[in-house]
Amino acid sequence: MLNDLITIVRRLGRLPNIVVLTGAGISAESGIKTFRDQNGLWENHDIEDVATPRGFRKNPALVYRFYNERRKQALSCQPNLAHSALVELEQLLGKGLSLVTQNVDDLHERAGSTTLFHMHGELNKARCLGCQKVFAWTGDLDDTSKCESCGSIMRPHIVWFEEIPFFMPEIERPLKKCDIFVAIGTSGVVYPAAGFYTSAKKTGSYTIEINLQRTSHNFHAFMEGPATQSVPQFVVTLKMAIEQALG
Ligand code: APR
Ligand code: ZN
Secondary structure: HHHHHHHHHHOOOOOEEEEEEEEEEHHHHOOOOOOOOOOOOOOOOOOHHOOOOHHHHHOOHHHHHHHHHHHHHHHOOOOOHHHHHHHHHHHHHHHHEEEOOOOOOOHHHHHHOEEEOOOOOOOOOOEEEEOOOOEEOOOOOOOEEEOOOOOOOOEEOOOOOOOOOOOOOHHHHHHHHHEEEEEOOOOOOOOHHHHHHHHHHHHHOOEEEEOOOOOOOOOEEEEEEHHHHHHHHHHHHHHHHHHHOOO
């Protein structure tokens, strides 16, 4: 991969624009369970019951409780070396890095990432069912939690299945012009995120997958191994390539 990256940076004659997409695998070593490593159960709940509008209508108390537990669990976990490596990448590239995450935890922020698109929402936010306003929310949420601006009840600010992910225009712009696309710790089964690397590849980007095992043979490069090892290794390799290509 080093030689590919040297060739890319040399051809560009500048720092590359990079889009990074992270999934649950980047938070796994921080102790946050992934979605599909336990045969489709999320913390022993069927995804249908806790991550769909239908599930919320059917049993709001279960859904409130589920995200209250996820919020508490995430707060007790710490960012890991993979999150910190992406902070280093942001310091190297500045606005040239677009970090998109499917994760709803705040480990990227707590590691120090600042430009971040939470396309599936955030545990530490709640949204009003009435006026749709979004509020920071780190405590428990339930049907007594009221919107401070219109008094309606609140829901978790999480994108459930059949709902539209957030920030899609802000994601599609860098995706169209990135030189390198990196997918880290995602099973690549949930769209539209799962299609990002193919759209990046169509516009000529070099695509890299970092995972415990390949999810597709269509990436240009694959770095195997736990994110806490392979993401720092990717950043070191990119820095070497920039050094050699731009001097
Ligand atoms: N290092 C790198 N990759 C890892 C690690 C690790 N330590 N542990 C697990 N992985 C990989 C797994 O191999 C798998 O490919 O992380 C991926 C986790 O896949 P999923 O559990 O499907 O999580 P994700 O891809 O983020 O799910 C996408 O689906 O349920 C919805 O909205 C939810 O955002 C989520 C979306
Ligand atoms: Zn409101």
